[in-house]
Amino acid sequence: MTEGDRHATPAPRSTDAMTAPRPAGIPVTVRAPAKVNVQLAVGGLRPDGFHDLANVFLAVSLHDTVTASPCDTLEITCTGPGAAQVPLDDTNLAVRAARLLAARHGRAPGVRLHIDKDIPVAGGMAGGSADAAAALLACDTLWGTATPRAELLKLCAELGSDVPFALAGGVALGRGRGELLTALEVTGTFHWVFALADGGLSTPAVYRECDRLREAAGTGFTADEVPAPEPDPELLAALREGDAGALAGALANDLQPAALSLRPALAATLDAGRAAGALAGLVSGSGPSCAFLTADAASALAVAEALEKSGTCRAARTATGPVPGAAAVDGTVG
Ligand SMILES: C[C@](O)(CO)[C@H](O)COP(=O)(O)OP(=O)(O)OC[C@H]1O[C@@H](n2ccc(N)nc2=O)[C@H](O)[C@@H]1O
Ligand SMILES: Nc1ncnc2c1ncn2[C@@H]1O[C@H](COP(=O)(O)OP(=O)(O)OP(=O)(O)O)[C@@H](O)[C@H]1O
Numbered sequence: 001m002t003e004g005d006r007h008a009t010p011a012p013r014s015t016d017a018m019t020a021p022r023p024a025g026i027p028v029t030v031r032a033p034a035k036v037n038v039q040l041a042v043g044g045l046r047p048d049g050f051h052d053l054a055n056v057f058l059a060v061s062l063h064d065t066v067t068a069s070p071c072d073t074l075e076i077t078c079t080g081p082g083a084a085q086v087p088l089d090d091t092n093l094a095v096r097a098a099r100l101l102a103a104r105h106g107r108a109p110g111v112r113l114h115i116d117k118d119i120p121v122a123g124g125m126a127g128g129s130a131d132a133a134a135a136l137l138a139c140d141t142l143w144g145t146a147t148p149r150a151e152l153l154k155l156c157a158e159l160g161s162d163v164p165f166a167l168a169g170g171v172a173l174g175r176g177r178g179e180l181l182t183a184l185e186v187t188g189t190f191h192w193v194f195a196l197a198d199g200g201l202s203t204p205a206v207y208r209e210c211d212r213l214r215e216a217a218g219t220g221f222t223a224d225e226v227p228a229p230e231p232d233p234e235l236l237a238a239l240r241e242g243d244a245g246a247l248a249g250a251l252a253n254d255l256q257p258a259a260l261s262l263r264p265a266l267a268a269t270l271d272a273g274r275a276a277g278a279l280a281g282l283v284s285g286s287g288p289s290c291a292f293l294t295a296d297a298a299s300a301l302a303v304a305e306a307l308e309k310s311g312t313c314r315a316a317r318t319a320t321g322p323v324p325g326a327a328a329v330d331g332t333v334g
Contacts, residue, residue: 027069030138032130032166032326033059034119034319036192036284036291038239038247041229042254045211046177050161054229055174056184056239057165060192060321064119064130065329066094068138071112074098080117082127085200093128093159094135100155101136105145113138122200124259124285126162133166133326141328153181162285169325171239173231187242189320190293191300193278195269195313197288201262206286209258229254248279248293259287266290269312276306 035057043052064080076095078086086092090099094113102109113135119127133156140147147155156163161178172181214226238246260266266283269290273281277299278292290313294300297318304316 025070025142027067028138028141029065029067029329030134030141030326031063031065031329032134032137033169033321033323034062034064034125034127034130035059035162035165036125036194036321037253038171038251039232039235040253040255040285041231042207042210042226043229044226050177051207051210052176052229053161053174053178054231055178056171056231056235057162057174057178057181058171058186058190058239058321059165059169059323059325060125060194060319061323062119062125062194062317062319064127064134065116066131066134066138067114067116068098068135068142069112069114070110070142072110074109075112076115077113078115078117080115082121083115083117085121086115086117093132093163097132097135097155097159097163098139100158101139101143101145101147104147104151104155105143107143107145109139111139111142120194120196120200120289122202123196123289124201124203124283124287125194125289126166126285129160129162130166130326132156132159132163137167137326137328165325167326169323169327171322184236184239186239186322189322190242190244190247191295191297192319192321193273193292193294193300193303193307194284194317194319195273195290195292195307196315196317197263197266197269197290198314199288201259201287203286206255206258206262209261210255213257213261244279244293244295251280251282251293253282253285255286256283259283263288265312269307269310272310272312273303273307276303276310278303 039056041054157179235250273292281292284291307316
């Protein structure tokens with residue numbers, strides 16, 4: 001099949017439903033999930049400025065949606081809580097995704113993108129990455145460019161370390177800088193509460209603080225000599241068996257000391273969630289959102305209510321996971 005043929009008659013991707021070709025020019029809405037890192041093992045600082053990771057991602061039911069509509073130029077708008085913190089210029093990850101996909105197909109990036117934002121901005125829950133994955137999928141469908149799934153995942157990795165997982169969803173181990181994914185076996189659904197903080201934390205600043213703390217602790221390792229990070233077999237077994245108690249015991253985030261160092265008030269948030277009956281709590285990724293694993297839906301509601309009353313966070317949200325990755329709301333793309 002030639003490249004021209006592929007564009008004329010999009011080949012179904014491996015995860016696609018077998019649906020009729022989509023009429024061109026109709027707006028496409030894709031939603032993509034937030035993530036929590038149930039294990040984030042951070043290795044040494046690499047020469048390219050990234051850290052090697054063993055990053056166990058779990059997608060949760062907080063979503064952003066991105067709608068791509070026909071337009072001659074590239075336009076972006078954003079609504080929802082936190083929209084004021086989202087840049088509406090070429091640095092927006094959804095805009096970068098549209099430009100990258102257009103360049104890959106040698107076409108103009110004409111699209112009107114609208115983000116309906118529900119994932120906290122700079123909260124350690126990969127909201128910008130969700131928008132990038134959603135925009136890629138929405139533009140690919142709107143433009144009829146029929147990019148194979150493996151190529152979409154490569155484009156995601158160019159956009160950011162967390163972006164491939166926003167496309168993949170579920171539960172996955174991210175190696176390398178987090179972009180090299182292997183899907184993990186998981187049973188059932190886990191119940192989470194997220195304590196949202198006022199203001200964000202900068203991801204590079206948190207990684208820098210992690211290096212600084214390690215060097216200051218005199219571990220005998222400089223930032224570029226840390227042992228290779230590995231997934232915890234007990235955590236993988238807990239996911240496989242759907243055992244929330246065992247997962248609670250294995251939750252781990254090497255960035256947590258750095259996030260706490262930059263935002264000491266998060267210690268009170270973690271204490272409040274644990275005191276309210278959560279099985280365990282940890283900083284989500286680079287923070288400052290804190291994630292609490294609970295025994296069931298009723299317990300999640302009780303923990304969320306107690307966290308809101310505690311005054312140690314801006315708001316608390318319940319969520320479940322794992323959930324699927326980026327997908328069209330009307331079911332036209334996988
Ligand atoms: C903290 C996590 O959210 C955990 O999933 C991710 O590691 C961050 O992923 P992300 O936000 O997609 O980050 P990127 O946009 O790829 O990188 C932003 C910056 O974070 C730092 N960074 C990121 C990923 C990584 N494995 N090592 C790093 O040191 C680098 O300073 C990098 O310049
Ligand atoms: N579409 C977008 N949504 C939110 N932030 C964006 C977007 N595009 C660019 N940004 C910029 O990226 C920064 C980080 O945003 P994001 O919400 O992805 O952080 P995060 O959830 O902490 O990321 P991660 O967990 O992947 O490290 C923001 O402060 C903002 O300046």
